[in-house]
Amino acid sequence: MNGHAYSIEIDQVSKRFGHGSEATLALDTVSLNIRTNEFFTLLGPSGCGKTTLLRMIAGFEEPTSGDIRLDGVSLTGRLPFQRPVNTVFQSYALFPHLTVEENVAFGLEMLGRDRAAVREAVTRMLALVKLSDYARRRPHQLSGGQQQRVALARALAPHPKVLLLDESLSALDLKLRKDMQVELKRLQRETGITFVFVTHDQEEALTMSDRIAVMGGGKLQQVGSPEEIYDRPVNRFVADFIGETSFLTAEARGSALEFGAAGRLAEGALGTTAQGPVALAARPERLRLSEDGGLTGVVSEVVYRGADTLYLVTLADGQNCRVRHTNRLGARERAVTGDRVRIAAEPGAFQLLTGEAGHA
Amino acid sequence: MPSIENRLWRFHGVAPTAWLAFVYLYLPIVILVVLSFNANKVATLWTGFSFDWYLRVLENDNILRATRNSLVVATGATVVSTFFATLAALAMASGPFRGKGVMNAMLGLPLLVPEIVTAVASLLFFLALGLELGLTTVLIAHIVFCLPFAYLPIRARLEGLDPRLAEAAADLYASRWQAFRRVTLPLILPGVVSGAMLAFIVSLDDFVITFFVAGAGATTLPVYIFGLIRMGITPEVNAISALLLMVSIAFVVLSYRVGRRPS
Ligand SMILES: Nc1ncnc2c1ncn2[C@@H]1O[C@H](COP(=O)(O)OP(=O)(O)OP(=O)(O)O)[C@@H](O)[C@H]1O
Numbered sequence: 001m002n003g004h005a006y007s008i009e010i011d012q013v014s015k016r017f018g019h020g021s022e023a024t025l026a027l028d029t030v031s032l033n034i035r036t037n038e039f040f041t042l043l044g045p046s047g048c049g050k051t052t053l054l055r056m057i058a059g060f061e062e063p064t065s066g067d068i069r070l071d072g073v074s075l076t077g078r079l080p081f082q083r084p085v086n087t088v089f090q091s092y093a094l095f096p097h098l099t100v101e102e103n104v105a106f107g108l109e110m111l112g113r114d115r116a117a118v119r120e121a122v123t124r125m126l127a128l129v130k131l132s133d134y135a136r137r138r139p140h141q142l143s144g145g146q147q148q149r150v151a152l153a154r155a156l157a158p159h160p161k162v163l164l165l166d167e168s169l170s171a172l173d174l175k176l177r178k179d180m181q182v183e184l185k186r187l188q189r190e191t192g193i194t195f196v197f198v199t200h201d202q203e204e205a206l207t208m209s210d211r212i213a214v215m216g217g218g219k220l221q222q223v224g225s226p227e228e229i230y231d232r233p234v235n236r237f238v239a240d241f242i243g244e245t246s247f248l249t250a251e252a253r254g255s256a257l258e259f260g261a262a263g264r265l266a267e268g269a270l271g272t273t274a275q276g277p278v279a280l281a282a283r284p285e286r287l288r289l290s291e292d293g294g295l296t297g298v299v300s301e302v303v304y305r306g307a308d309t310l311y312l313v314t315l316a317d318g319q320n321c322r323v324r325h326t327n328r329l330g331a332r333e334r335a336v337t338g339d340r341v342r343i344a345a346e347p348g349a350f351q352l353l354t355g356e357a358g359h360a
Numbered sequence: 361m362p363s364i365e366n367r368l369w370r371f372h373g374v375a376p377t378a379w380l381a382f383v384y385l386y387l388p389i390v391i392l393v394v395l396s397f398n399a400n401k402v403a404t405l406w407t408g409f410s411f412d413w414y415l416r417v418l419e420n421d422n423i424l425r426a427t428r429n430s431l432v433v434a435t436g437a438t439v440v441s442t443f444f445a446t447l448a449a450l451a452m453a454s455g456p457f458r459g460k461g462v463m464n465a466m467l468g469l470p471l472l473v474p475e476i477v478t479a480v481a482s483l484l485f486f487l488a489l490g491l492e493l494g495l496t497t498v499l500i501a502h503i504v505f506c507l508p509f510a511y512l513p514i515r516a517r518l519e520g521l522d523p524r525l526a527e528a529a530a531d532l533y534a535s536r537w538q539a540f541r542r543v544t545l546p547l548i549l550p551g552v553v554s555g556a557m558l559a560f561i562v563s564l565d566d567f568v569i570t571f572f573v574a575g576a577g578a579t580t581l582p583v584y585i586f587g588l589i590r591m592g593i594t595p596e597v598n599a600i601s602a603l604l605l606m607v608s609i610a611f612v613v614l615s616y617r618v619g620r621r622p623s
Pocket residue numbers: 017018024025026044045046047048049050051052053200
């Protein structure tokens with residue numbers, strides 16, 4: 001081990017495909033630092049450049065500009081087979097003409113390890129992904145979930161410094177997917193390998209990651225822990241992409257938020273000390289219907305969802321707001337459509353969105 | 361499993377038509393093989409069973425020489441054309457480059473050019489270069505016209521290959537050569553083998569081009585048979601043809617078995 005704090009440094013990386021009028025800017029000056037043995041997730045909608053970034057770390061694409069460093073050393077110009085980085089492909093890309101154990105042994109053999117070492121590692125890897133009984137099978141004789149575990153074992157066997165996983169769980173059914181999520185976290189802890197995981201499933205990202213990078217339109221939107229991303233989204237894109245959010249505008253005055261005709265929330269509803277017109281985001285579970293709430297409105301819809309109920313409220317100033325309550329056994333509905341209600345907020349429930357003007 | 365679909369596909373008269381077609385295709389060949397065992401010197405008059413003509417073929421120095429020429433040319437043309445066809449197919453699969461479409465069309469075009477045109481062109485070309493006609497010119501000409509036959513099956517196989525597999529190999533520390541040896545080649549091998557066998561059969565069987573560019577002493581089997589026929593059909597011709605047929609069938613069976621190997 002060397003003393004570098006960061007496993008991977010992505011430094012002002014841009015990637016452009018094509019030329020002239022057909023050019024697409026897949027990545028726009030992205031800078032990211034991924035720590036050693038971190039479970040790091042790239043999260044974003046389809047086409048935002050996640051796969052492109054992963055392929056540049058693996059060496060299948062070169063950045064148009066910028067630099068990628070591994071343990072402080074630039075990877076520029078190094079071909080995929082010269083990088084201690086392995087990929088679990090979205091489509092698995094198992095070698096169809098080789099058996100499961102030959103697939104898993106491939107990387108080690110290419111590295112020139114001796115037979116005994118290869119055998120030992122393959123046995124250990126197959127046990128790890130619980131496929132010891134399938135060693136002699138061909139990939140086409142396995143289920144999708146089993147193939148995916150072979151792909152994982154194959155990528156882990158050479159013990160890379162970094163493991164890249166591109167939407168590796170997306171093909172699995174819910175049950176298997178939950179199992180694999182737990183399995184991946186365990187592998188990451190036990191092997192000490194840095195995991196860079198790509199997904200467009202926010203729940204998967206929130207449950208598995210040490211840190212998440214939210215990407216949108218080829219740009220990095222926010223990097224942080226799951227709590228930071230969920231509780232303190234920095235802009236509308238992140239707030240909108242992750243979880244449920246109400247977007248509101250208000251006037252911050254002192255420590256209060258004024259919503260015009262809808263009323264005002266005193267004391268600390270906004271986490272920061274900004275003043276003047278502000279753009280805000282609020283999670284529905286941080287708000288509640290309450291007699292002593294500072295905001296007034298009318299319930300426009302009630303959505304029962306098993307574990308909780310969502311109330312859509314039109315505030316007196318015309319803005320729309322969502323409030324969520326956990327359902328208790330035997331408890332009555334708090335309100336029905338058309339009821340006049342008051343809304344209260346937890347301290348810090350409102351998150352200031354940057355880069356946007358307050359009032360329209 | 362009788363399904364609605366295959367009942368819809370059933371037409372009256374398909375079976376008799378099929379039989380008629382098979383008879384039309386194979387009866388002449390059956391007759392040829394039967395007559396090759398005819399004891400009579402007049403090829404078309406059956407008098408009794410005999411292996412004589414086969415023995416005669418095997419004792420005939422001219423036939424043996426022609427056979428050797430044919431095998432030498434076919435083997436050489438197969439090896440060389442398959443090698444270049446593989447390289448060409450790999451280049452065509454390596455990604456977009458300028459003129460790729462034109463190149464692909466040009467590789468397949470010789471299949472559409474009338475053989476007589478290729479024959480005359482080859483002859484003129486060799487004469488213009490001042491090459492002496494012989495086995496070498498035959499070999500060169502065969503390499504050229506075998507190329508598209510070898511190329512197409514390899515290309516088809518490569519087209520069906522997931523480009524992620526080569527990336528996966530590179531990701532797992534295989535150098536370019538190792539990735540080719542361990543992943544790409546085994547996966548396209550059925551295509552390479554069937555391309556090679558096609559090339560071999562096409563070369564072994566060629567008459568028109570060979571006839572034009574073969575000098576004295578470079579007679580191949582089809583050219584020799586043509587020479588014999590001009591003096592009348594003998595059971596000897598039937599015997600050689602039957603032997604050629606056996607080689608062809610052997611190749612077809614082999615090619616079929618290789619083609620059925622799972623990818
Ligand atoms: N080889 C390529 N040539 C041209 N454009 C490309 C290429 N690869 C990716 N792109 C473009 O770059 C952008 C980012 O693609 P990328 O595959 O990285 O998205 P993604 O975030 O992985 O999406 P998804 O979640 O759908 O997999 C897209 O607009 C895509 O069309």
